[in-house]
Amino acid sequence: MARRCHYCHRQTETGNEVSHSHRKTRRKWLPNLQQMRILVDGKTRRTYVCTRCLRSGRVVRAL
Secondary structure, rough: OEOOOOOOOEEEEEEEEOOOOEEEEEEEEOOEEEEEEEEOOOOOEEEEEHHHHHHHHOOEEEE
């Protein structure tokens, strides 16, 4: 399973880290994903959810 939010599809982004001398090396930004049990089509499923979706109330948690 990809490390991607189930609701907003936020995932790892890549880019350049730029030093003071302006040398560029590749880096990645990781989203704050939490693995949770949520309801998907009436079934309980463990997926990744970002904390922004958790805060905004998009997530329907399973019991």
